[in-house]
Amino acid sequence: MTTDKPLPRAIVFDVFGSVVDWRTSLIDELTAFGRERGIKADWVKLVDDWRGEYVPSMKRVYKGELPWTRLDDLHRASLEKLVAGQGIRGLTEADLAHMTRGWHRLKPWPDSVAGLTRLKTRFIVAPLSNGNVSLLLNMAKNAGLPWDTVLGSDIFGHYKPSPETYLGAARLLDLEPGEVMMAAAHNGDLKAAQNLGLMTAFFARPTEYGPHQQYDFEATGAWDYVASDIEDLARQLGV
Template sequence: MSGKLPRAIVFDVFGSVVDWRTSLIDELTAFGAERRIEANWVKLVDDWRGEYIPSLKKVYKGELPWMTLDDLHRASLETLVAGQGIEGLTEADLAYMTRGWHRLKPWPDSVAGLRRLKQGFIIAPLSNGNVSLLVDMAKGADLPWDLVLGCDLFGRYKPAPETYLGAARLLGLEPGEVMMAAAHNGDLKAAKALGLMTAFFARPTEYGPRQEYDLAPTGDWSYVASDIEDLARQLGV
């Protein structure tokens, strides 16, 4: 623990603030039952998230033009639906499924922890999600952000430096006055290299019962907490 306090805290969202896996599995299982569509929804959700990094890398490398995360999610979904032989889905169904990422539920500590942090700090998501996705999610999950920082504001995805430094610039702060908070060590490593403060809290079931990484901090982060409420306690709010 550094003892130094930031002026703003920006959060990774998927997996750090919201439980994407349980949210999507529950929603799609109910959706499939209602529409009488047979599928292995757990596999679809896990494979869908598995396409996340590869699709981002295609954008990084210029193999795909810049597009929002909504567009990447939709393209991945269409590929997976075809590959897994899921039949009977309409255009409206695919649109509804893609927007499931807008309706993710928070981890049990997230809303209370964020409300506490909001008392003493500027708080915002700094996510690879697009602004419209993050605004919808905030409304649905009652996430009390002061502003929303989606990567479509910068035209780049994390871990590009333009995202972390762009957040500080938009807030009118120096990088060292901003803390990146996440359940992912790689996100924090990129932020720290650019001078941001860092906070780690593990989400050991983000990827299900067999998660093998991000179970513990792997860097010298400014703060290490058990969850967002514990981070708020350590920061004195």
């Protein structure tokens, strides 16, 4: 399929929830881990609450309550808080480190690898994520994500939706913002990118939060492309 719409030179992707299924991945891994270690906990609640700490922990950095902190370290601090609050006992330092690195081992959605592989034949493809570079590299190796480069938040010293992330991606790729497309399953991420002149593509992940999903079931903005998944985005872009 060919398109009459403008085409980007690079496509940068949100990762957590958009490219990888963080919730199912972590629930499956921690449930198996708890069984192997003989540690009882409500692992589903822990995973949901852990993700619930994601935005609040980054906001503390935005507000200056914390210095710049890698996402790995925010994840670890949130995990320690939740383990204590939920009364989960028997975890060693090695256990906590292993659990935190579970975010490095997230599984892709079924269409992600095939869709990215198709897009890579014509466009630069990269994550533009709040994850740190080492997290994203390990995730890519583990999940087979065929990125051309990795744009982690620690490169910019900022988390999305700070302008430094979106504009920094264009700068590092030596492109104008309008030559870069932000692709995500989150309308808010796309709005921030669009406001800075980037192209946008939306594809829904309606099961990202399981039964707790409250929004992002459909496109709510005037995005350049709206697709059913990453393979459909590739089709719309002519690859």
